Amino acid sequence: MTVQVTSTTALNGATPVVINEGDVVTGAEILLECLRREKVDTIFGYPGGANLWIYRHLPKFPDLHHILVRHEQGATHMADGYARAKRGTAGVVFATSGPGALNCVTGIATAQYDSTPLVVITGQVATVAVGTDAFQESDVIGVTMSIVKHSYLVQDIDSLPRIVREAFHIATTGRPGVVVIDLPKDIQNQKHAFHWPAEPVRLRSYNPTTKGNPLQIRRAAQLIDEAKRPCLLAGRGVLISQAEDELLELSRRASIPVGWTLLGTGTYPVGDELSLHMVGFMGAGYTNKSVLGCDLLIMVGMRADDRVTTKIDSFAPQVENIIHIDIDPAEIGKNVRPTLPIVGDARHVLGEIAKLVQPKRLDSWITQIDRWKEEHPIRYRTKTGVLQPQDVLKEMYRLCDSEAIVVADVGQNQIWGALWWDYRTSGLYLNSGGAGTMGFAFPASLGVKRARPEKTVWCVAGEGGFVMTMQELATAVHENLDVKIVILNNYCLGMVRQFQDDYYEGVRSAIDLHGAPDFLKLADAYGIPAWRTDRVDEVAGVLRSMQEHPGPCLAEFIIDPEANVRPIVPLGSGLPDFVEEIMEEGM
Amino acid sequence: MSTRHRLLSLLVENHPGVLNKVSSMIRRRGMNITSLTVGETDDDSVSRMTIAIDVGRAQADQAVKQLYKLIEVVKISDITEDPIVDRELVLVKVAASRGDRSELLQIVEIFKAKIADVGTESMVLEMSGSEDQVETFLELVRPFGIREVARSGTVAMARGRDGLRLSSKHQGRGAGQQPDLEAADQKRRAAGVLVGD
Ligand SMILES: Cc1ncc(C[n+]2csc(CCOP(=O)(O)OP(=O)(O)O)c2C)c(N)n1
Numbered sequence: 001m002t003v004q005v006t007s008t009t010a011l012n013g014a015t016p017v018v019i020n021e022g023d024v025v026t027g028a029e030i031l032l033e034c035l036r037r038e039k040v041d042t043i044f045g046y047p048g049g050a051n052l053w054i055y056r057h058l059p060k061f062p063d064l065h066h067i068l069v070r071h072e073q074g075a076t077h078m079a080d081g082y083a084r085a086k087r088g089t090a091g092v093v094f095a096t097s098g099p100g101a102l103n104c105v106t107g108i109a110t111a112q113y114d115s116t117p118l119v120v121i122t123g124q125v126a127t128v129a130v131g132t133d134a135f136q137e138s139d140v141i142g143v144t145m146s147i148v149k150h151s152y153l154v155q156d157i158d159s160l161p162r163i164v165r166e167a168f169h170i171a172t173t174g175r176p177g178v179v180v181i182d183l184p185k186d187i188q189n190q191k192h193a194f195h196w197p198a199e200p201v202r203l204r205s206y207n208p209t210t211k212g213n214p215l216q217i218r219r220a221a222q223l224i225d226e227a228k229r230p231c232l233l234a235g236r237g238v239l240i241s242q243a244e245d246e247l248l249e250l251s252r253r254a255s256i257p258v259g260w261t262l263l264g265t266g267t268y269p270v271g272d273e274l275s276l277h278m279v280g281f282m283g284a285g286y287t288n289k290s291v292l293g294c295d296l297l298i299m300v301g302m303r304a305d306d307r308v309t310t311k312i313d314s315f316a317p318q319v320e321n322i323i324h325i326d327i328d329p330a331e332i333g334k335n336v337r338p339t340l341p342i343v344g345d346a347r348h349v350l351g352e353i354a355k356l357v358q359p360k361r362l363d364s365w366i367t368q369i370d371r372w373k374e375e376h377p378i379r380y381r382t383k384t385g386v387l388q389p390q391d392v393l394k395e396m397y398r399l400c401d402s403e404a405i406v407v408a409d410v411g412q413n414q415i416w417g418a419l420w421w422d423y424r425t426s427g428l429y430l431n432s433g434g435a436g437t438m439g440f441a442f443p444a445s446l447g448v449k450r451a452r453p454e455k456t457v458w459c460v461a462g463e464g465g466f467v468m469t470m471q472e473l474a475t476a477v478h479e480n481l482d483v484k485i486v487i488l489n490n491y492c493l494g495m496v497r498q499f500q501d502d503y504y505e506g507v508r509s510a511i512d513l514h515g516a517p518d519f520l521k522l523a524d525a526y527g528i529p530a531w532r533t534d535r536v537d538e539v540a541g542v543l544r545s546m547q548e549h550p551g552p553c554l555a556e557f558i559i560d561p562e563a564n565v566r567p568i569v570p571l572g573s574g575l576p577d578f579v580e581e582i583m584e585e586g587m
Numbered sequence: 588m589s590t591r592h593r594l595l596s597l598l599v600e601n602h603p604g605v606l607n608k609v610s611s612m613i614r615r616r617g618m619n620i621t622s623l624t625v626g627e628t629d630d631d632s633v634s635r636m637t638i639a640i641d642v643g644r645a646q647a648d649q650a651v652k653q654l655y656k657l658i659e660v661v662k663i664s665d666i667t668e669d670p671i672v673d674r675e676l677v678l679v680k681v682a683a684s685r686g687d688r689s690e691l692l693q694i695v696e697i698f699k700a701k702i703a704d705v706g707t708e709s710m711v712l713e714m715s716g717s718e719d720q721v722e723t724f725l726e727l728v729r730p731f732g733i734r735e736v737a738r739s740g741t742v743a744m745a746r747g748r749d750g751l752r753l754s755s756k757h758q759g760r761g762a763g764q765q766p767d768l769e770a771a772d773q774k775r776r777a778a779g780v781l782v783g784d
Contacts, residue, residue, distance in 0.1 A: 145608060146615050150658045153604075170658060204753070205600060205661040330652035 014059035019194050027157050028053040028188040031121070032061045034164035037196060040064060040092050042082060042450055044075035048096025049136060050123030053188035055094075067450065067479055070471040072100050074443040076107020076120065077469065081407060081444030083116050084430050085451035087242060090117040090171045097123045098136030101182075102143065106437055108178050109147040113434025114263060115240060117171035118178040119164075124153070126186040140182045149177030154184065157192040169201040174208025175328040176240060208327060212344030212352060219340055220323050220349075221356035223296055227321070229365045230256045231294035233279055233308075236263035236433070237301015237326060243347035244268070244426040247300070250354035255362040257369050259287035261302050262418055263433035269424040273366065277378060280308040280575075282415045285376025285567050288575050290369055291316050298323045301346040304335045305434075312336070314574020325349050376567070378419050381581055386560045387534050389413065389488045393420045395539045396458060396486065399547055405448050407431065409441035409461035411495040413488045415565045417460050439468030442485065446472060449481045456484070456547065463489040463516045463556075473526045476552040484546045485554040487519060490561040498564050503571045519556040534558035592621065593647035593667045594743060596751050597636040600659040601627060608657050609636060616653055618642050622675075622718075622740035633661065633753060637673075637742050639718075664751050666743060673743035676715045678703065679725065682732035683710045691731055698724045709734055717741075 019025055019033040031054060035043070043066045047055045058066055069075040072095045079091025091111075095104050101122040111118045125134040130153075141151045150170050152163045160183075167179040224230055238247055244267055251258050251274050258268045259276035268275050277284035279291060291297060297319045302308065304324075309315035315336060316322065324331075324338035325346060332341040342349055380390040393416055400406065402424045408417035408431040421429055430448065432440040445459035466487050476483060490497075493511040500508050523530030529549055531542040534557070542555050566581035599605045606625055613620055622639040640650060644667075651663050683691055684707075691710070695702065700714035714724050718741055725736065744750055 141604065142607075145611055149656075203658065206658045328656070330649065330656055334649060 013056075016062050017060045021194060021196060023194045024191050025194055026053065026057065026188065027160060027183070027190050027192065028057045029060075030157070030160050030192065030194055031164065031183065031188070032057055032064060033194060034161050034196070035092065036061060036063055038164065038168045042067060043092045043094055044069055044078040044082070044447065045094030046072050046075060046096065046100060047094075048100045048123065050097035050100075050125055050185045051094055051121075051183075051188070052123075053185065054121075054123065054183075066094075067475065069443070070474050071469065072103035073107050073439070074469055074472045074475065076104045076111065076118065077437075077440050077443035078447035078450070078472075078475075079118050079120075080107060080111040080114075080116050080440075081430065081447030082451040083111070083118060083447075084114075084444070085405060085448040085455075087239070087427065088117075088172060089451075090119050090168055091447065093118060093120040095120070095122050096136070097125055097140070097185075098138045101140040102138055105143060105147070106435075108144055108180070110432050110435040110437040110440055112147050112149065112178045114236060114432065115176050116178075117176035119167045119171050119181065120178060121181045121183060123188070124182045124184040127155070127184045128186070130184065140180060144180050147178070148180050149175075151180040151182065153182045154187055157187050157190050160187070161195060162197050165197055165201050166203065170203075170206065174206075174210075175237075209329070209343045210327065210345040210348060212325070212342045212349035214352075216340060216342045217349060217352045218356060220298075220342060220353050223321050223323060223340060224254050224256070224298075224353065224357050225360075227294075227296035228362065229294045229368075230254065230296040230298065230362075231276075231290045232256045232258045232298040232300065233260060233291070233302060234258060234264040234267040234300050235261045235302025237346045238264060238267045238350075239301075239427050241301065241327070241345045241347040243301070243345075243350050246347055246350035246354055250350050250357065253354055253359050254357040255360055255366065256298070257290055257366070259283070259290065261308055261433070262414075262431065264302065265418045265421050265431075266423055266426050266429040268426070270422045271424065276369070277421075278418050281306075281310055281569050282419070282565050282567065283578075284378050284419065285578055285580055286369065286372035288567075288569075288578055289372040289376060292318070292576055293368070294319055296321045296323070298325070299336070299338070300325045300350065302326070303331050306335075309335060309575070310569045311572065311574040314576060316575075376580065379581055379583065380563075380566070381583060383560060387536055387539070387557060389416050389490075389557070389559045389563055390420055391536050392486065392488065392539055392543075392557045392559070393417060393460070396460075396543055397422050399543050400456070400458065402428075404428070404456035404458055405430065405445075405452060406458045406460060407441045407445040407448055409459075409465035410436045410438045411462045411465060411493070412490075412498065412563070412565050413460050413462045413465070413494075416488075419565075438465035440465070442466060442483075443469050443472045443475075445483045445485075446476055446479070446481045449483050450479070457482070458484045458486060460486045460488065462494055463487050463491070463519075464493045464513055467516060470522070473522070473528070473552075477526050477528060480551060482551050484549075485552070487554065487556045488559050489516065489519075489556050490559050490563065491516070492561055494561075494563070495565070497561075499571070519554060523554045529553045531555040532558070593640050593642060593644065593650075593665060594671075594673070594741065595636075595638045595640065595647070595651065595654075596664045596666050596743060597638065597654065597660060598628070598633050598662040598751055598753060599636060600661065601632050601634045602659055605634070605657075605659045606636070608659065609638070609654060612653055612657060613638070613640060613650060616646075616650060618646060618650055624740040624742050626742075630753065635751070637740070639741055661753065662751055666745060669749070670746045671743045672746055673717050673741050674715050675718050675721045675741045676713070676739040677721045677725065678711055678713055678737045679728060679733055680709050680711050680735040681728050682708065682734055684708060687731065691728065694724070694727050700724065
């Protein structure tokens with residue numbers, strides 16, 4: 001028996017509306033009209049008791065395409081992926097009060113840690129019930145306080161349009177982040193005259209510095225001119241401010257090799273004479289060597305967290321000068337104390353510096369770096385008859401041809417994805433770097449596909465992370481979001497297994513994932529095609545079939561359960577102590 | 588004031604929840620608040636906070652920068668090393684029967700304290716002064732037998748013309764104003780972080 005649930009759009013009360021200045025409408029309609037005026041085209045959401053007035057009026061706003069997720073965490077990751085892929089546009093989430101809002105917490109933190117703009121609109125119990133422990137009441141503002149850029153509890157309907165405008169402004173400007181708007185249910189249904197505050201948002205207490213100080217910029221150019229062994233590290237800030245061209249220009253003009261953080265993957269063309277690779281804990285040996293051996297280190301749009309620095313006093317202790325450029329003054333000097341701090345937008349600052357530096361070529365430094373590249377290549381060990389994750393990723397990247405967007409999950413898959421990254425183009429590798437949220441990749445990739453439908457989108461995940469949010473397969477099918485899911489199945493929590501082997505006395509504990517579903521049957525249950533292989537010679541064929549299939553699909557690659565991430569700086573050690581892959585077996 | 592003590596002065600939007608955001612931010616960064624006062628100013632849209640935190644200078648710089656990130660924080664100044672007037676009010680209930688009151692009254696006199704209440708068994712003394720003076724005062728009355736102490740926490744402002752004020756451009760909220768970040772910028776420069784033009 002099949003049950004047909006009728007779509008409401010044809011029903012009464014769903015005729016598209018136009019809301020004009022002065023029209024008396026409900027708070028829900030005011031909210032939706034404000035979203036339309038903020039040029040929102042997609043909302044990722046889930047209804048419930050405290051936001052049903054919003055959903056009541058939503059069908060009247062056909063420009064606001066609503067994607068019904070299967071779990072609110074999925075909505076936040078989708079909105080996050082959407083915002084990362086759109087670059088500069090905020091992702092929008094609807095959730096109900098209590099459990100709905102609380103399910104958003106992980107996704108809010110994930111977006112906030114990686115400076116992604118989101119506007120999360122949660123329903124709240126009615127104003128009179130706030131504070132009474134009413135059914136499905138939760139203190140969303142309190143719970144999210146330390147993981148948002150800003151939050152609002154709407155207390156009167158008058159302020160709603162101003163709050164929506166401010167929320168989008170705050171989320172997308174300066175260092176982007178998450179803004180939560182908690183909207184009580186009674187205000188959603190209260191009637192009020194619509195008034196759109198058309199003038200630009202100006203807040204006396206919020207005015208991010210975007211232009212770098214000219215004196216400091218001149219000083220930076222001077223330091224670069226004087227440097228014999230400069231090295232630049234690019235973080236996600238470079239992508240957020242879309243400074244890739246300025247970065248390339250500066251690097252080529254002044255002969256500066258460029259490496260990147262995990263979140264900065266895709267800031268600089270790989271294979272370029274001056275390209276290094278990922279830095280830090282699991283970074284390329286030659287990048288770490290360059291950071292340790294340079295005389296001027298330039299850090300741009302990055303936080304220098306412990307995954308970059310490893311043991312803090314091992315991070316570039318001999319370097320004479322460090323320039324740190326970031327839009328967030330609180331990041332400068334927090335972990336690494338620079339000789340020259342510059343607060344500003346990476347694009348502006350790099351562009352200005354590039355104009356001032358003297359063109360030069362540092363042949364001996366580049367020769368030295370080439371030597372490090374030869375001595376410490378990114379490499380992996382092949383084993384006859386056992387599929388290695390890198391076999392899959394290398395082939396996937398070959399097919400991607402610097403064009404497709406790749407969203408990685410968390411764990412070994414994420415680091416392998418970053419280490420084998422080979423793109424000439426920018427901004428196409430996405431992952432949860434700051435929070436390291438397992439289960440991010442799949443929902444995020446759906447948001448990415450919604451934002452950039454013209455792009456092929458690959459989702460790379462371990463079987464552990466994938467099952468954390470796999471209920472969104474229904475969303476993918478329902479919305480026909482064509483995402484190619486690559487599951488690297490090692491039947492265990494790979495990264496944890498590796499850490500236990502190497503740093504926790506070799507005791508494997510709570511990492512066995514046998515009993516993961518049969519992914520082919522799972523795909524079948526959702527009506528999408530799927531492939532499975534453990535053979536190197538079948539990888540290319542499977543990936544090509546996936547690429548050719550128009551619509552969501554999945555492949556499970558059974559990989560070597562003993563494969564490790566290398567290089568790695570052992571926990572508690574410093575940057576010079578990175579351990580590389582030993583190559584004897586199977587060579 | 589002890590060396591591991593920094594005094595911050597803040598102007599914040601007079602909104603519900605701001606105190607919570609400010610104190611949570613300091614807690615989250617692993618710092619300990621030893622004194623916090625808050626009250627309205629002559630401009631009722633703005634509250635002023637004086638916060639003493641138990642950290643060294645570098646950490647205080649980090650606190651200032653993190654607090655600036657709160658949208659409702661308008662201005663902050665680390666006034667630890669500035670010439671300031673700082674005051675704390677203390678109420679102390681002292682066990683004082685008739686016999687030994689005269690010595691106590693001498694202490695009251697020296698500290699320009701006041702007798703706020705007199706009972707048969709005890710007196711409530713009221714004294715205001717810098718934190719150090721308050722400490723000394725309490726030390727001296729301790730031998731008489733302290734029953735209860737209530738301290739207000741420190742309020743402070745700069746001496747002379749300098750100070751923490753919103754300029755005329757800061758008046759009101761919403762449209763049309765540009766924050767005057769001049770003073771804030773100077774502070775940040777002093778803290779070793781340069782800001783743009
Ligand atoms: C939500 C969440 N829980 C736990 C962790 C800790 N963690 C980091 S990597 C990892 C293992 C991931 O295993 P899998 O998804 O199979 O990927 P693999 O490392 O095998 O590629 C775990 C448990 C995390 N990052 N996120």
